Amino acid sequence: EAGVTQFPSHSVIEKGQTVTLRCDPISGHDNLYWYRRVMGKEIKFLLHFVKESKQDESGMPNNRFLAERTGGTYSTLKVQPAELEDSGVYFCASSLRTGTYTEAFFGQGTRLTVV
């Protein structure tokens, strides 16, 4: 069974450019999460999808970030325009159930560097 996959694994872009990160969750997992780890900080929640619906985007830093999950399958996270402080590792995770006591399966992450 394929795990959570993320593309690209690394991205280096200039300040002001646009970058789109992609996440393919485990097949059959309705729940998809985006997390981010910036340098020297803990991994922090960004948002949560259930199928194609955004359930919670309270962790999104600002309106330069846009997440979508068309058709309830893969998800994209677009940063436009990118700023230096957006640099970090972006993780996607998926889970089978929404309720408590649910383990999340993480992808390998996308390392974003904004220069």
Added chain:
Amino acid sequence: SQKIEQNSEALNIQEGKTATLTCNYTNYSPAYLQWYRQDPGRGPVFLLLIRENEKEKRKERLKVTFDTTLKQSLFHITASQPADSATYLCALPMDSSYKLIFGSGTRLLVRP
């Protein structure tokens, strides 16, 4: 606000010994707590989940305890091996929901 503390200093032990990692939390009463392993360049990998009404949980060489009075979880790896070298993360659900708050992680190095 909710806060998780893990020892930021790396833990360096000899192969065969038991590694013990600590996770302390404040301003919070979580329904459960999770431990993850993270290797360089990889995402976190789920290891164990322990519920608030469970004192201890085991999985092969791993053991987790959860003391809701002390607001602390201990993560033990017995008979440690060099392959156990990694960063171990403690995670709690935010506001009793599915969103996870992560600690900064403790790096474990097991010497052969």
